[in-house]
Amino acid sequence: DSGVTQTPKHLITATGQRVTLRCSPRSGDLSVYWYQQSLDQGLQFLIQYYNGEERAKGNILERFSAQQFPDLHSELNLSSLELGDSALYFCASSVQQGRQETQYFGPGTRLLVL
Amino acid sequence: GNSVTQMEGPVTLSEEAFLTINCTYTATGYPSLFWYVQYPGEGLQLLLKATKADDKGSNKGFEATYRKETTSFHLEKGSVQVSDSAVYFCALSGLISSGSARQLTFGSGTQLTVLP
Numbered sequence: 001d002s003g004v005t006q007t008p009k010h011l012i013t014a015t016g017q018r019v020t021l022r023c024s025p026r027s028g029d030l031s032v033y034w035y036q037q038s039l040d041q042g043l044q045f046l047i048q049y050y051n052g053e054e055r056a057k058g059n060i061l062e063r064f065s066a067q068q069f070p071d072l073h074s075e076l077n078l079s080s081l082e083l084g085d086s087a088l089y090f091c092a093s094s095v096q097q098g099r100q101e102t103q104y105f106g107p108g109t110r111l112l113v114l
Numbered sequence: 115g116n117s118v119t120q121m122e123g124p125v126t127l128s129e130e131a132f133l134t135i136n137c138t139y140t141a142t143g144y145p146s147l148f149w150y151v152q153y154p155g156e157g158l159q160l161l162l163k164a165t166k167a168d169d170k171g172s173n174k175g176f177e178a179t180y181r182k183e184t185t186s187f188h189l190e191k192g193s194v195q196v197s198d199s200a201v202y203f204c205a206l207s208g209l210i211s212s213g214s215a216r217q218l219t220f221g222s223g224t225q226l227t228v229l230p
Contacts (some may be wrong), residue, residue, distance in 0.1 A: 002157070002159065002160075033218070035218075042220060042222050042223065043203065043220040043223075045217055045218060045219075048217070056217060058217065090157060090158065092158075092218075100146060100165050101146070101207060101216055102146075102148070102160060102163060102207075103160075103207075103218055104160060105150070105157045105158040105159070105160075106157055107156060107157040108156075108157045
């Protein structure tokens with residue numbers, strides 16, 4: 001158990017809908033990262049937050065957004081969902097330790113868009 | 115930019131066989147290197163890591179050495195077990211070109227199946 005929790009574990013929804021994925025980082029970790037894992041694209045970095053502020057952006061679509069709250073949990077919002085958004089979404093957290101930073105991953109949310 | 119090239123799978127071995135999964139990287143600066151493992155239906159678990167050249171990461175019988183001269187971080191295990199069947203991802207943590215933030219870049223993953 002990495003100490004990172006994600007809810008829900010599974011999500012089934014329809015095209016055009018909007019969903020929110022939630023992540024709670026390990027105790028003491030200030031950074032939260034979101035990743036998408038799909039069969040055709042592999043593991044892709046989406047976005048990073050550090051202590052409530054956006055820190056870095058990867059291949060995140062404009063239909064997707066995220067935020068990190070004062071209690072450090074984070075939410076990833078996916079809107080106008082398309083079939084191709086079906087994937088596993090992981091969040092990871094870390095204590096920022098410069099070059100020696102290690103990210104610990106949650107169990108993921110499996111999203112199926114029908 | 116940063117990239118990780120990982121041995122194509124799937125890899126099928128008999129129990130107690132020797133395992134090598136090759137991983138090479140391209141990065142600016144001095145990245146940290148990682149192996150993560152994903153068991154069926156689960157998330158990514160950190161297997162081992164190395165933060166500087168010549169460091170050897172090890173865990174659960176797996177080892178990998180950070181080789182700067184060959185930009186490699188090959189994963190090895192002397193005697194695999196059925197329970198090692200999983201997908202293995204090589205990754206590097208390096209600077210994003212736009213600033214001081216670091217980003218994990220993953221290889222494509224290697225599916226390992228160990229037969230009894």
